Amino acid sequence: MDDTKPTTDPSTVTPLGLLADKVAFITGAGRGIGAAAARLFAREGARVLLAARTEAQLKAVAEEIRAAGGTAEYVVCDLADAAGVRAAVDRAVHLYGRLDIAFNNGATIQRPGPLDQMPEADFDHVYEVNLKGVWRAMIAEIAAIRTTAGTGAIVNNSSVGSLMGNPELPVYGAMKRALNSLTESAAVTYGPEGIRVNAIAPGNTPTEMIRTWEAESPGLQERLTAHTPLRRAADPQEIAQAAAWLLSDRSSYVTGTVLRVDGGARA
Numbered sequence: 106m107d108d109t110k111p112t113t114d115p116s117t118v119t120p121l122g123l124l125a126d127k128v129a130f131i132t133g134a135g136r137g138i139g140a141a142a143a144r145l146f147a148r149e150g151a152r153v154l155l156a157a158r159t160e161a162q163l164k165a166v167a168e169e170i171r172a173a174g175g176t177a178e179y180v181v182c183d184l185a186d187a188a189g190v191r192a193a194v195d196r197a198v199h200l201y202g203r204l205d206i207a208f209n210n211g212a213t214i215q216r217p218g219p220l221d222q223m224p225e226a227d228f229d230h231v232y233e234v235n236l237k238g239v240w241r242a243m244i245a246e247i248a249a250i251r252t253t254a255g256t257g258a259i260v261n262n263s264s265v266g267s268l269m270g271n272p273e274l275p276v277y278g279a280m281k282r283a284l285n286s287l288t289e290s291a292a293v294t295y296g297p298e299g300i301r302v303n304a305i306a307p308g309n310t311p312t313e314m315i316r317t318w319e320a321e322s323p324g325l326q327e328r329l330t331a332h333t334p335l336r337r338a339a340d341p342q343e344i345a346q347a348a349a350w351l352l353s354d355r356s357s358y359v360t361g362t363v364l365r366v367d368g369g370a371r372a
Protein backbone atom coordinates (compact mmCIF):
# COMPACT_ATOMS: atom_id res chain seq x y z
CA MET A 106 0.00 0.00 0.00
CA ASP A 107 1.26 3.47 -0.88
CA ASP A 108 0.97 5.52 2.32
CA THR A 109 1.68 8.80 0.53
CA LYS A 110 -1.19 8.50 -1.92
CA PRO A 111 -3.71 11.36 -1.43
CA THR A 112 -7.39 10.41 -1.18
CA THR A 113 -7.97 13.00 -3.89
CA ASP A 114 -5.41 13.73 -6.59
CA PRO A 115 -4.85 17.52 -6.87
CA SER A 116 -3.27 17.09 -10.30
CA THR A 117 -6.58 15.87 -11.69
CA VAL A 118 -8.61 18.89 -10.50
CA THR A 119 -10.55 20.31 -13.38
CA PRO A 120 -9.54 23.87 -14.26
CA LEU A 121 -13.18 24.77 -14.88
CA GLY A 122 -13.96 25.55 -11.26
CA LEU A 123 -12.51 25.05 -7.82
CA LEU A 124 -15.57 23.03 -6.74
CA ALA A 125 -16.61 21.57 -10.09
CA ASP A 126 -18.87 18.50 -9.81
CA LYS A 127 -19.21 18.79 -6.03
CA VAL A 128 -22.47 18.88 -4.10
CA ALA A 129 -22.32 21.43 -1.28
CA PHE A 130 -24.54 21.95 1.77
CA ILE A 131 -24.32 25.43 3.34
CA THR A 132 -25.99 26.54 6.56
CA GLY A 133 -26.78 30.17 7.30
CA ALA A 134 -26.90 30.71 3.54
CA GLY A 135 -29.69 33.30 3.42
CA ARG A 136 -27.47 36.31 4.05
CA GLY A 137 -24.00 37.48 5.06
CA ILE A 138 -21.04 35.15 4.75
CA GLY A 139 -23.22 32.08 4.00
CA ALA A 140 -24.95 33.78 1.06
CA ALA A 141 -21.57 34.93 -0.29
CA ALA A 142 -20.34 31.34 0.04
CA ALA A 143 -23.38 29.93 -1.76
CA ARG A 144 -22.85 32.33 -4.69
CA LEU A 145 -19.11 31.63 -4.81
CA PHE A 146 -19.39 27.82 -4.52
CA ALA A 147 -21.96 27.82 -7.33
CA ARG A 148 -19.72 30.02 -9.50
CA GLU A 149 -16.93 27.53 -8.81
CA GLY A 150 -19.04 24.70 -10.19
CA ALA A 151 -20.74 23.21 -7.12
CA ARG A 152 -24.41 22.29 -6.97
CA VAL A 153 -25.50 23.96 -3.74
CA LEU A 154 -28.21 23.43 -1.13
CA LEU A 155 -28.82 26.49 1.05
CA ALA A 156 -30.21 26.17 4.60
CA ALA A 157 -31.41 28.65 7.25
CA ARG A 158 -34.71 29.59 8.96
CA THR A 159 -35.80 32.57 6.81
CA GLU A 160 -37.34 31.23 3.61
CA ALA A 161 -37.58 34.59 1.80
CA GLN A 162 -33.82 35.13 2.10
CA LEU A 163 -32.96 31.60 0.99
CA LYS A 164 -35.31 31.84 -1.98
CA ALA A 165 -33.81 35.17 -3.09
CA VAL A 166 -30.23 33.88 -2.97
CA ALA A 167 -31.12 30.59 -4.71
CA GLU A 168 -32.96 32.45 -7.48
CA GLU A 169 -30.01 34.80 -7.95
CA ILE A 170 -27.63 31.83 -8.30
CA ARG A 171 -29.92 30.11 -10.81
CA ALA A 172 -30.30 33.36 -12.80
CA ALA A 173 -26.50 33.46 -13.05
CA GLY A 174 -26.48 29.91 -14.47
CA GLY A 175 -25.72 28.00 -11.28
CA THR A 176 -27.53 25.10 -9.63
CA ALA A 177 -29.14 25.95 -6.28
CA GLU A 178 -31.99 24.77 -4.09
CA TYR A 179 -32.89 25.68 -0.52
CA VAL A 180 -34.30 24.03 2.57
CA VAL A 181 -35.72 25.73 5.65
CA CYS A 182 -34.01 24.40 8.75
CA ASP A 183 -33.41 25.43 12.36
CA LEU A 184 -30.04 24.27 13.68
CA ALA A 185 -31.68 23.81 17.09
CA ASP A 186 -33.94 21.08 15.66
CA ALA A 187 -32.16 17.73 15.34
CA ALA A 188 -34.71 16.11 13.00
CA GLY A 189 -34.80 19.23 10.84
CA VAL A 190 -31.03 19.27 10.46
CA ARG A 191 -30.95 15.59 9.46
CA ALA A 192 -33.76 16.14 6.97
CA ALA A 193 -31.98 19.15 5.48
CA VAL A 194 -28.76 17.20 4.88
CA ASP A 195 -30.74 14.25 3.48
CA ARG A 196 -32.41 16.69 1.08
CA ALA A 197 -29.03 17.33 -0.57
CA VAL A 198 -28.68 13.61 -1.27
CA HIS A 199 -32.28 13.39 -2.45
CA LEU A 200 -31.88 16.36 -4.81
CA TYR A 201 -28.39 15.79 -6.15
CA GLY A 202 -27.67 12.12 -5.39
CA ARG A 203 -24.65 12.75 -3.17
CA LEU A 204 -22.91 15.02 -0.67
CA ASP A 205 -19.26 15.99 -1.06
CA ILE A 206 -18.74 19.12 1.01
CA ALA A 207 -20.43 21.14 3.75
CA PHE A 208 -19.94 24.63 5.14
CA ASN A 209 -21.35 24.84 8.67
CA ASN A 210 -21.67 28.60 8.79
CA GLY A 211 -25.05 29.33 10.40
CA ALA A 212 -24.85 30.82 13.89
CA THR A 213 -26.42 33.33 16.22
CA ILE A 214 -24.86 36.10 18.27
CA GLN A 215 -25.45 36.67 21.97
CA ARG A 216 -26.60 39.96 23.42
CA PRO A 217 -23.28 41.75 24.12
CA GLY A 218 -22.37 42.11 27.77
CA PRO A 219 -20.43 40.63 30.69
CA LEU A 220 -21.01 36.96 31.38
CA ASP A 221 -22.65 37.54 34.77
CA GLN A 222 -25.44 39.51 33.05
CA MET A 223 -26.42 36.84 30.56
CA PRO A 224 -29.75 35.09 31.19
CA GLU A 225 -29.37 31.31 31.36
CA ALA A 226 -31.90 30.88 28.54
CA ASP A 227 -29.70 33.01 26.25
CA PHE A 228 -26.66 30.89 27.13
CA ASP A 229 -28.63 27.75 26.27
CA HIS A 230 -29.74 29.20 22.93
CA VAL A 231 -26.19 30.10 21.83
CA TYR A 232 -25.09 26.60 22.89
CA GLU A 233 -27.98 24.92 21.02
CA VAL A 234 -27.32 26.73 17.75
CA ASN A 235 -23.60 27.55 17.64
CA LEU A 236 -22.17 24.36 19.12
CA LYS A 237 -24.78 21.63 19.27
CA GLY A 238 -26.28 22.74 15.95
CA VAL A 239 -22.93 22.33 14.20
CA TRP A 240 -22.39 18.97 15.94
CA ARG A 241 -25.81 17.83 14.69
CA ALA A 242 -25.01 18.98 11.17
CA MET A 243 -21.60 17.29 11.16
CA ILE A 244 -23.10 13.95 12.20
CA ALA A 245 -25.62 14.08 9.36
CA GLU A 246 -23.03 15.32 6.86
CA ILE A 247 -20.47 12.64 7.71
CA ALA A 248 -23.14 9.95 7.31
CA ALA A 249 -24.25 11.41 3.97
CA ILE A 250 -20.69 11.82 2.63
CA ARG A 251 -19.81 8.28 3.73
CA THR A 252 -22.76 6.65 2.03
CA THR A 253 -22.56 8.67 -1.21
CA ALA A 254 -19.31 10.41 -2.23
CA GLY A 255 -17.21 8.27 0.12
CA THR A 256 -14.70 11.04 0.82
CA GLY A 257 -15.25 14.74 1.31
CA ALA A 258 -14.60 17.87 3.33
CA ILE A 259 -16.32 19.95 5.99
CA VAL A 260 -15.55 23.52 7.06
CA ASN A 261 -16.97 24.97 10.27
CA ASN A 262 -17.25 28.72 10.65
CA SER A 263 -15.63 29.66 13.94
CA SER A 264 -14.42 33.20 14.76
CA VAL A 265 -11.28 35.10 15.59
CA GLY A 266 -13.20 35.72 18.82
CA SER A 267 -12.63 32.06 19.70
CA LEU A 268 -8.91 32.65 20.06
CA MET A 269 -8.88 35.19 22.88
CA GLY A 270 -10.78 36.50 25.86
CA ASN A 271 -14.01 37.97 24.62
CA PRO A 272 -15.50 40.23 27.32
CA GLU A 273 -18.34 41.59 25.18
CA LEU A 274 -19.34 38.20 23.70
CA PRO A 275 -18.09 35.69 26.32
CA VAL A 276 -20.50 32.85 25.63
CA TYR A 277 -20.36 33.28 21.85
CA GLY A 278 -16.55 33.12 22.15
CA ALA A 279 -16.69 30.04 24.37
CA MET A 280 -18.94 28.15 21.93
CA LYS A 281 -16.68 29.04 19.03
CA ARG A 282 -13.62 27.83 20.95
CA ALA A 283 -15.44 24.58 21.68
CA LEU A 284 -16.20 24.38 17.96
CA ASN A 285 -12.46 24.55 17.22
CA SER A 286 -12.00 21.54 19.49
CA LEU A 287 -14.85 19.65 17.83
CA THR A 288 -13.29 20.43 14.44
CA GLU A 289 -9.90 19.05 15.48
CA SER A 290 -11.44 15.93 17.03
CA ALA A 291 -13.50 15.27 13.90
CA ALA A 292 -10.42 15.72 11.71
CA VAL A 293 -8.57 13.06 13.70
CA THR A 294 -11.56 10.70 13.78
CA TYR A 295 -12.58 10.88 10.11
CA GLY A 296 -9.20 11.57 8.49
CA PRO A 297 -8.47 7.86 8.02
CA GLU A 298 -11.53 7.51 5.79
CA GLY A 299 -10.70 10.59 3.70
CA ILE A 300 -13.05 13.13 5.23
CA ARG A 301 -11.22 16.38 6.02
CA VAL A 302 -12.57 18.75 8.67
CA ASN A 303 -11.29 22.30 9.11
CA ALA A 304 -12.50 25.61 10.52
CA ILE A 305 -12.10 29.22 9.52
CA ALA A 306 -11.84 32.02 12.05
CA PRO A 307 -13.07 35.21 10.39
CA GLY A 308 -12.39 38.67 11.70
CA ASN A 309 -14.63 41.72 11.34
CA THR A 310 -17.02 41.23 8.42
CA PRO A 311 -19.91 43.72 8.22
CA THR A 312 -23.07 41.59 8.18
CA GLU A 313 -26.30 41.60 10.15
CA MET A 314 -24.45 39.88 12.99
CA ILE A 315 -21.91 42.69 13.31
CA ARG A 316 -24.62 45.34 12.92
CA THR A 317 -26.53 43.72 15.81
CA TRP A 318 -23.39 43.86 17.96
CA GLU A 319 -22.60 47.44 16.95
CA ALA A 320 -26.10 48.59 17.88
CA GLU A 321 -25.23 47.68 21.49
CA SER A 322 -21.61 48.78 21.24
CA PRO A 323 -21.25 52.09 19.37
CA GLY A 324 -17.88 52.66 17.70
CA LEU A 325 -17.31 48.90 17.29
CA GLN A 326 -16.26 49.13 13.63
CA GLU A 327 -13.64 51.80 14.36
CA ARG A 328 -12.21 49.80 17.27
CA LEU A 329 -12.04 46.58 15.27
CA THR A 330 -10.47 48.32 12.26
CA ALA A 331 -7.83 49.98 14.46
CA HIS A 332 -6.81 46.50 15.72
CA THR A 333 -6.65 45.01 12.21
CA PRO A 334 -3.31 45.38 10.39
CA LEU A 335 -5.02 45.56 6.99
CA ARG A 336 -7.02 48.51 8.44
CA ARG A 337 -10.35 47.48 6.97
CA ALA A 338 -13.19 45.04 7.45
CA ALA A 339 -13.52 41.93 5.28
CA ASP A 340 -15.92 41.59 2.40
CA PRO A 341 -18.03 38.43 3.03
CA GLN A 342 -16.64 37.06 -0.25
CA GLU A 343 -13.12 37.12 1.17
CA ILE A 344 -14.23 34.85 4.00
CA ALA A 345 -16.08 32.59 1.56
CA GLN A 346 -12.91 32.24 -0.54
CA ALA A 347 -11.04 30.68 2.38
CA ALA A 348 -13.87 28.22 2.97
CA ALA A 349 -13.98 27.35 -0.74
CA TRP A 350 -10.27 26.55 -0.79
CA LEU A 351 -10.52 24.38 2.33
CA LEU A 352 -13.46 22.52 0.77
CA SER A 353 -11.68 22.02 -2.53
CA ASP A 354 -9.22 19.33 -3.56
CA ARG A 355 -6.50 22.00 -3.67
CA SER A 356 -6.25 21.73 0.13
CA SER A 357 -6.11 17.93 0.02
CA TYR A 358 -3.42 17.64 2.74
CA VAL A 359 -5.03 20.16 5.13
CA THR A 360 -7.19 18.87 7.96
CA GLY A 361 -7.75 19.81 11.60
CA THR A 362 -6.71 23.42 11.12
CA VAL A 363 -8.39 26.62 12.28
CA LEU A 364 -7.49 29.13 9.58
CA ARG A 365 -7.58 32.77 10.62
CA VAL A 366 -9.14 35.01 7.96
CA ASP A 367 -8.87 38.17 10.00
CA GLY A 368 -6.76 40.77 8.20
CA GLY A 369 -3.99 39.95 10.66
CA ALA A 370 -6.01 40.89 13.75
CA ARG A 371 -4.49 38.05 15.80
CA ALA A 372 -1.00 38.22 14.32
Ligand SMILES: NC(=O)c1ccc[n+]([C@@H]2O[C@H](COP(=O)([O-])OP(=O)(O)OC[C@H]3O[C@@H](n4cnc5c(N)ncnc54)[C@H](OP(=O)(O)O)[C@@H]3O)[C@@H](O)[C@H]2O)c1
Pocket residue numbers: 132133134135136137138139156157158159160162182183184185209210211212213234262263264265266306307308309310311312313314315
Ligand atom coordinates in the same frame (compact mmCIF):
# COMPACT_ATOMS: atom_id res chain seq x y z
N1 LIG B 1 -19.55 38.85 10.65
C1 LIG B 1 -18.43 38.68 11.34
O1 LIG B 1 -17.66 39.62 11.58
C2 LIG B 1 -18.05 37.30 11.80
C3 LIG B 1 -16.81 37.13 12.43
C4 LIG B 1 -16.45 35.87 12.87
C5 LIG B 1 -17.28 34.80 12.64
N2 LIG B 1 -18.48 34.96 12.03
C6 LIG B 1 -19.31 33.79 11.81
O2 LIG B 1 -19.73 33.78 10.47
C7 LIG B 1 -20.93 33.01 10.36
C8 LIG B 1 -21.95 33.78 9.52
O3 LIG B 1 -22.30 34.96 10.19
P1 LIG B 1 -22.66 36.32 9.43
O4 LIG B 1 -21.71 37.33 9.91
O5 LIG B 1 -22.82 36.07 7.98
O6 LIG B 1 -24.06 36.65 10.15
P2 LIG B 1 -25.55 36.79 9.60
O7 LIG B 1 -25.60 37.68 8.43
O8 LIG B 1 -26.36 37.15 10.79
O9 LIG B 1 -25.92 35.33 9.09
C9 LIG B 1 -26.16 34.27 9.98
C10 LIG B 1 -26.85 33.15 9.24
O10 LIG B 1 -27.09 32.07 10.16
C11 LIG B 1 -28.46 31.72 10.12
N3 LIG B 1 -28.95 31.24 11.41
C12 LIG B 1 -28.97 31.91 12.59
N4 LIG B 1 -29.57 31.17 13.53
C13 LIG B 1 -29.93 30.00 12.93
C14 LIG B 1 -30.59 28.82 13.37
N5 LIG B 1 -31.04 28.68 14.63
N6 LIG B 1 -30.80 27.83 12.49
C15 LIG B 1 -30.38 27.94 11.21
N7 LIG B 1 -29.74 29.02 10.74
C16 LIG B 1 -29.52 30.04 11.58
C17 LIG B 1 -29.17 33.01 9.70
O11 LIG B 1 -30.42 32.76 9.06
P3 LIG B 1 -31.83 32.72 9.83
O12 LIG B 1 -31.79 33.79 10.88
O13 LIG B 1 -32.78 32.97 8.72
O14 LIG B 1 -31.94 31.35 10.39
C18 LIG B 1 -28.19 33.58 8.68
O15 LIG B 1 -28.41 33.00 7.41
C19 LIG B 1 -21.36 32.72 11.80
O16 LIG B 1 -20.94 31.43 12.16
C20 LIG B 1 -20.60 33.76 12.59
O17 LIG B 1 -20.42 33.35 13.94
C21 LIG B 1 -18.88 36.19 11.61
